[in-house]
Each structure stands twice: as structure tokens, then as C-alpha cells.
Amino acid sequence: MRRHRFDLFSFLAGGLFTVLAVLYLVASLNGFRLDGRIVLPITFIVLGTAGLAAAVAAMARRRRPDDDR
Structure with a gap:
């Protein structure tokens, strides 16, 4: 199997x-x-935070040093 x-x-x-299950x-x-009125919003908050963390990590990986100097 190929690594990813x-x-x-x-x-x-x-x-x-x-964890929810x-x-x-x-x-x-x-x-x-x-x-469910508490579990559902907490689920959305955690997933939103994880999405933001993943997006920030992806941006940090793509960042390249400036070649203007």
C-alpha cells in the first residue's frame, strides 16, 4: 500500500x-x-476548529520564502 x-x-x-458514538x-x-441541543453545536464547533487548523497547516506547508531579495 502506498503511503500518503x-x-x-x-x-x-x-x-x-x-467519541460521540x-x-x-x-x-x-x-x-x-x-x-442533542448541546452535542450537535459542540460537534460543529470542534469540526470547524479542526477545519481551520487543517487549512492553516496547509497554508504553512505551501508557504515559500520570498525571492525578491
Whole structure:
């Protein structure tokens, strides 16, 4: 299999959805209730932050030194 570059956004999104799935599983087994009015906005905030971090990292990788000097 060919190696590829590490994708920060995909890694964080996958981790977030895994954590959400485990939280809902544990809550259903223990009788707790997770409020979707809190979980959904937090999910969007985390995904937005991860997207911004991935965009900034991509811009930093593409940045080249100026050749004007």
C-alpha cells in the first residue's frame, strides 16, 4: 500500500465521531441521557476548529520564502 500525507482534519473528525458514538453507547447502557441541543453545536464547533487548523497547516506547508531579495 502506498503511503500518503497525514490528514489532520480527517483524523480529528474520525476521532470526534468515535467519541460521540462511545458517549451515546455508554449513556444508553447506564440510563443517562445526552442532550442533542448541546452535542450537535459542540460537534460543529470542534469540526470547524479542526477545519481551520487543517487549512492553516496547509497554508504553512505551501508557504515559500520570498525571492525578491
